[in-house]
Amino acid sequence: xxxxxxxxxxxxxxxxxxxxxxxxxxxxxxxxxxxxxxxxxxxxxxxxxxxxxxxxxxxxxxxxxxxxxxxxxxxxxxxxxxxxxxxxxxxxxxxxxxxxxxxxxxxxxxxxxxxxxxxxxxxxxxxxxxxxxxxxxxxxxxxxxxxxxxxxxxxxxxxxxxxxxxxxxxxxxxxxxxxxxxxxxxxxxxxxxxxxxxxxxxxxxxxxxxxxxxxxxxxxxxxxxxxxxxxxxxxxxxxxxxxxxxxxxxxxxxxxxxxxxxxxxxxxxxxxxxxxxxxxxxxxxxxxxxxxxxxxxxxxxxxxxxxxxxxxxxxxxxxxxxxxxxxxxxxxxxxxxxxxxxxxxxxxxxxxxxxxxxxxxxxxxxxxxxxxxxxxxxxxxxxxxxxxxxxxxxxxxxxxxxxxxxxxxxxxxxxxxxxxxxxxxxxxxxxxxxxxxxxxxxxxxxxxxxxxxxxxxxxxxxxxxxxxxxxxxxxxxxxxxxxxxxxxxxxxxxxxxxxxxxxxxxxxxxxxxxxxxxxxxxxxxxxxxxxxxxxxxxxxxxxxxxxxxxxxxxxxxxxxxxxxxxxxxxxxxxxxxxxxxxxxxxxxxxxxxxxxxxxxxxxxxxxxxxxxxxxxxxxxx
Numbered sequence: 001x002x003x004x005x006x007x008x009x010x011x012x013x014x015x016x017x018x019x020x021x022x023x024x025x026x027x028x029x030x031x032x033x034x035x036x037x038x039x040x041x042x043x044x045x046x047x048x049x050x051x052x053x054x055x056x057x058x059x060x061x062x063x064x065x066x067x068x069x070x071x072x073x074x075x076x077x078x079x080x081x082x083x084x085x086x087x088x089x090x091x092x093x094x095x096x097x098x099x100x101x102x103x104x105x106x107x108x109x110x111x112x113x114x115x116x117x118x119x120x121x122x123x124x125x126x127x128x129x130x131x132x133x134x135x136x137x138x139x140x141x142x143x144x145x146x147x148x149x150x151x152x153x154x155x156x157x158x159x160x161x162x163x164x165x166x167x168x169x170x171x172x173x174x175x176x177x178x179x180x181x182x183x184x185x186x187x188x189x190x191x192x193x194x195x196x197x198x199x200x201x202x203x204x205x206x207x208x209x210x211x212x213x214x215x216x217x218x219x220x221x222x223x224x225x226x227x228x229x230x231x232x233x234x235x236x237x238x239x240x241x242x243x244x245x246x247x248x249x250x251x252x253x254x255x256x257x258x259x260x261x262x263x264x265x266x267x268x269x270x271x272x273x274x275x276x277x278x279x280x281x282x283x284x285x286x287x288x289x290x291x292x293x294x295x296x297x298x299x300x301x302x303x304x305x306x307x308x309x310x311x312x313x314x315x316x317x318x319x320x321x322x323x324x325x326x327x328x329x330x331x332x333x334x335x336x337x338x339x340x341x342x343x344x345x346x347x348x349x350x351x352x353x354x355x356x357x358x359x360x361x362x363x364x365x366x367x368x369x370x371x372x373x374x375x376x377x378x379x380x381x382x383x384x385x386x387x388x389x390x391x392x393x394x395x396x397x398x399x400x401x402x403x404x405x406x407x408x409x410x411x412x413x414x415x416x417x418x419x420x421x422x423x424x425x426x427x428x429x430x431x432x433x434x435x436x437x438x439x440x441x442x443x444x445x446x447x448x449x450x451x452x453x454x455x456x457x458x459x460x461x462x463x464x465x466x467x468x469x470x471x472x473x474x475x476x477x478x479x480x481x482x483x484x485x486x487x488x489x490x491x492x493x494x495x496x497x498x499x500x501x502x503x504x505x506x507x508x509x510x511x512x513x514x515x516x517x518x519x520x521x522x523x524x525x526x527x528x529x530x531x532x533x534x535x536x537x538x539x540x541x542x543x544x545x546x547x548x549x550x551x552x553x554x555x556x557x558x559x560x561x562x563x564x565x566x567x568x569x570x571x572x573x574x575x576x577x578x579x580x581x582x583x584x585x586x587x588x589x590x591x592x593x594x595x596x597x598x599x600x601x602x603x604x605x606x607x608x609x610x611x612x613x614x615x616x617x618x619x620x621x
Contacts, residue, residue, distance in 0.1 A: 013609045014056075014262050017602060021053040021266060024598050025273050031591045032276065034584055036290075036426050038283050046276045051150050052269035055098070057125040057252065060147050061185075062175065063157035064168070068187035068223045069129050072157065073097060075226030075245055076127070077119040078235065083129060094147060097127040125252050148175065152255075152265065155248075157185045160192050160220070163200050164207045173212060182216055183251075184208075189220035189244060219247045259610035266606055274599050281592050284585065290424070291585050297419050298578045301412070305567055308408045309560065312401060316556040319397045320549050326386040326393065327545035330460065333383040334468075334541065335534040341377050341472060343527060375465050384461050394453060394552060398443045401556075405563040409437050409570050416571040427581070433573035438566045445562060449555030456548045464540060468533065475529050482518075490515045 029046055032038060052058075061069040070083035073095075082103070083095060093111045100116025107113050128147050148154060154175055158168050163186055175182050184204060189197060201218055208216050225243035229236045240246055255261050378384060416435045420428050490512055568575070 010259065010262070010610050013605075014266070017266055017606055017609060018053060018056065020598070020602055021269055021273070022050070024595060024602065025050045025053050025269065027591065028273060028277060028280075028595055031588055031595075032280055035280050035283055035588055036287055036424075038280055042276045042279055045272050048150060049269040049272035049276070052265075052272075055126040055150075056123065057255065057265065058128065058147075058150055058152045059125055059155060059248075059252075060128040060130065060151040060153070061155045061157055062130050062148070062171070063155075063185075064159075064162070064171075065131070067157045067159050067162075069157045070095075071223035071227070072155075072185070072187065072221065072245070073127055073129055075223045075230070075243065076121060076248060077117055078230040079103075079117065079119075080227050080230075082115065082117065093131065095129040097122060097129065099123045099126075121249070121252075152181075153251075154182045155185045156182055156216075157187055160186050160188045160196075160200055164204050169207065169211050172208070172216075176212060176214075184216050184218045186218065186220050187223055190222035190225050192220075220244050221247070263606060263609060266609075270599065270602055270606065273595075274603075277592055277595050277599065280588075281596070284589050284592060287585065290427075291582060294578045294581055298575060298582075301416070301571060301575060304408075304412065304415070305564065308404075308567065309564060311408075312404060312560050312563065315400050315404065316397065316553065316560070319393060319400075320552055320556075322393050323390055323552060324545050324549055326390050327460070327541050327548065329386040330383055331538045331541035331545075333381045333386070334378060334464070334537050337377040337381040337383050338468065338530055338534045338537060340381070341530065343530065375469065378465060378468075387457055387460055390453070390457050390548075397552075397556065398446045398559075401446075401559060401563065402441055402443065405566065406437070406441060409567050412567055412571050413437050416574045420574055427577070430581075431573050431577050433576075435571060435573055437570055441566070442562065443559065445555050445558035449551055452551045453548060456544055456551065460541060460544045464537065464544075467540070468537060471533055471536075475526065475533075486515050486518055 025046060029043075029050060032043055032046055061072065063069055068085075070085045074080050074082050074085070077097070093113055096112065096114045098114055098116055099118070099122035101118055102116070103118070104116040105113060106116070128151070130147065156168075156172055156175060158164070162168070172182065172184070186200060186204070192200060197220055201220065204218055205215055208214060221244035223243070223245075225239055226245040229239035229243060413435055420431055420435065
């Protein structure tokens with residue numbers, strides 16, 4: 001495979017893996033800040049990993065002000081006025097040079113600015129221009145230290161006429177402590193002749209060896225000649241090589257052409273991400289006990305709410321049962337009244353009453369407070385007195401429910417406040433809202449049911465009385481008609497039926513006996529009719545009682561639903577916190593587990609990066 005094809009494939013693989021790393025770390029940075037007890041140090045490490053993953057390669061230029069750092073960058077990118085240069089300090093902030101389709105500046109912090117530029121060089125390396133070292137180690141030390149820590153290479157820029165001053169040696173010693181590869185770049189080499197150049201190189205090498213204990217790589221460059229090489233929009237190769245800036249490109253080519261170095265470049269942020277991810281997973285699992293405590297609180301609250309609901313349901317059942325007992329007692333007394341009315345001993349009276357109904361005298365004879373025989377009998381048996389107690393019985397429900405509801409809510413509030421006070425401050429501060437009892441209590445559901453309950457009670461009193469009165473009247477009429485017909489027929493036989501049978505025939509006597517028996521049977525029909533009406537009355541009262549209980553229970557259910565909402569609303573800040581923390585924990589665990597899988601996948605692909613196959617056998621590319 002041609003070398004350029006191998007390099008293109010390597011660059012494509014490298015960029016693909018770098019983007020996957022970037023997306024992985026970006027995703028983790030969305031999750032990690034929400035992991036309780038993880039620590040800011042881990043987040044800082046992950047941000048460093050993001051910086052590594054976001055930049056293809058990072059070269060940081062440092063040095064005294066006016067040493068030509070900005071001019072060197074302008075020359076490398078072929079844009080003379082990209083960064084401001086001058087005889088006085090001009091760079092008062094960190095400038096990050098990154099690839100972009102067009103030149104664009106973006107402020108990325110109080111002391112940093114990102115400059116996008118379409119130079120192909122920036123597709124392979126990001127450049128960082130720092131303030132003069134005088135400023136770096138005074139005003140910008142912290143932010144510069146972060147960039148030096150992240151740098152893949154550090155270029156220490158100094159002027160040829162001021163090479164290896166005591167201050168420069170001090171700066172170089174400080175940079176060495178960061179453990180990064182430091183290359184000394186001596187600018188304005190065009191001002192030196194060959195002998196002077198050799199002397200500067202020898203002096204810088206000896207000073208580095210004696211003072212610092214190592215021989216650094218030294219580049220003699222001229223930013224001025226580098227900019228001149230770009231005259232006319234195209235770079236003059238001879239001038240460019242004479243400027244010495246080609247060494248920067250050659251060094252980058254050498255670094256990015258080495259599979260091992262590229263793999264190490266990607267391995268560093270991936271290892272950081274892996275370590276932080278594992279630490280976050282460990283923290284999440286350690287937080288499981290706290291989550292279990294949260295869930296036990298939620299479970300306890302639900303158990304308390306369920307128990308309180310059962311207690312209130314029991315109260316409703318007791319009141320409903322008591323109300324049903326009033327209907328049952330009323331039906332029992334009403335049945336006794338019907339029994340009295342239709343008993344055999346009152347049969348003759350019933351016949352008389354029926355005859356009076358036939359001739360229309362009942363209304364004239366009964367002009368008292370009530371013209372209802374059934375009502376009088378029912379009143380005598382106090383059949384409706386149990387119904388008089390219905391309102392008082394039902395009215396007990398509201399206060400009992402309200403008293404218990406308010407007491408339960410108060411207990412729940414105390415419990416919830418105690419649990420919140422016992423939570424770690426990192427969690428308790430996340431509570432939104434106040435744990436407090438309701439400002440008021442409304443019995444609307446029960447009061448609105450009063451009319452329908454009263455209507456059923458009135459129906460049990462009036463409609464049932466009218467119904468039974470109609471049945472009694474009809475029964476007496478039927479009996480009277482029956483008995484009168486028998487009497488008329490018997491009279492006809494005695495007075496006008498002598499010629500119908502032979503003399504001395506026993507038939508008339510037998511017929512009269514039959515009529516007498518039919519008359520007695522009519523009298524006995526009244527108690528039977530009474531038993532039927534008793535069953536009808538009890539069934540109707542039971543039906544009314546069922547409707548009454550249904551209406552009462554429906555209203556009570558609404559009242560209980562309202563009361564349970566009050567309970568849940570009172571402790572909702574706590575339950576909402578528990579629900580959110582449980583969901584956050586589950587989401588975090590899922591995200592971290594997916595990140596672990598992606599890390600393994602990237603590690604596997606990273607191990608294969610740069611390899612090619614020859615006859616099916618993987619070999620290094």
